[in-house]
Amino acid sequence: MAVEIIPGIFILVLSKLEGITQQKKRVTASVIMNSFCTAVLLSILLLVHPAGAFVLQGKNLQRPTDHQSSFALFSARRPVIAGNWKLNPKSIAEASQLLKLLHANFVNHRTPAQLDVEVVVFPPFPFLLEALLVLQGSGIKVGAQNVALQTSGAYTGEVSAPMVRSIGVDYVMLGHSERRAIFGESDADINKKLHLCLAEPGLGVILCVGETEDEYESKLLASVCDVQIRKGLKGVSISDLSRIIIAYEPVWAIGTGKVATPEQAQVAHTVIRNTLTDMYGYQAADSVRIQYGGSVNPENVDSLMSMPDVDGALVGGASLTADAFTRIVDGAIH
């Protein structure tokens, strides 16, 4: 309890101080949290186990880096890798082939560590049932790329949250930048869809946020992500937060081959976790998984995942090849 309360008081006091930039507050908060938590942890380990270092097993403790999170010392957020197939492939035959290759890769070659990564694929609606059938026994979950703003009625062409849940879909992706930019989805629309998903027991949501290139250049990353998170999660209770994964996808990195550096991703994820902390408190925010998305491939996933607040990846193009996607999942193991 004291582990949360004492640094929490420091951070609360810091947040009220005028004349200090947000960046300085975050850095100071980070130093306070890291020092305090490390001191407490080491004391406990020395008391309980003289060779206490062997007890340190979580993602964030195995590979301490210069970018150590101010929040993550005590959490072990399960990595989550998702494949967003977008409007691909062209036919059920191709989809089925990809699913069968994924099934083979995941059924035959999984070590216990590899099984500890949550894996989800998001095929287009017509391939969802096939995905659910073919992936049975593989441990790979299936998600839908969108749902309607309504649950039933005269809405030609729409597919609802209850419909996808009724066939066994585990996740819905909401707020992808392509839906925001091309289909004009507002934060209010996304929030409404999110509540319709939460009304379906067992259905989880990946909520995508991220700034455009212009916004990034104008140093608006923090404010854009903050607003998208606050509006997207409006009215979501703390108990439902565990059903939500956040995906940070800078628009300038999507499909461009221009991946964010691990440090850029860490900064953005820290911004997002700060907003979540402000909305839900430190403990709840600490347990939310935040994925990075945008030009992730088997070569760059490892360095991205080494960042303390990068808990997974949302993969577009590279998820359409079973081998590349499998290697990305393997690269997520730390």
Ligand SMILES: O=C(CO)COP(=O)(O)O
């Ligand atoms: O939009 C994305 C995932 O949702 C990212 O796409 P790419 O991995 O192709 O850049």
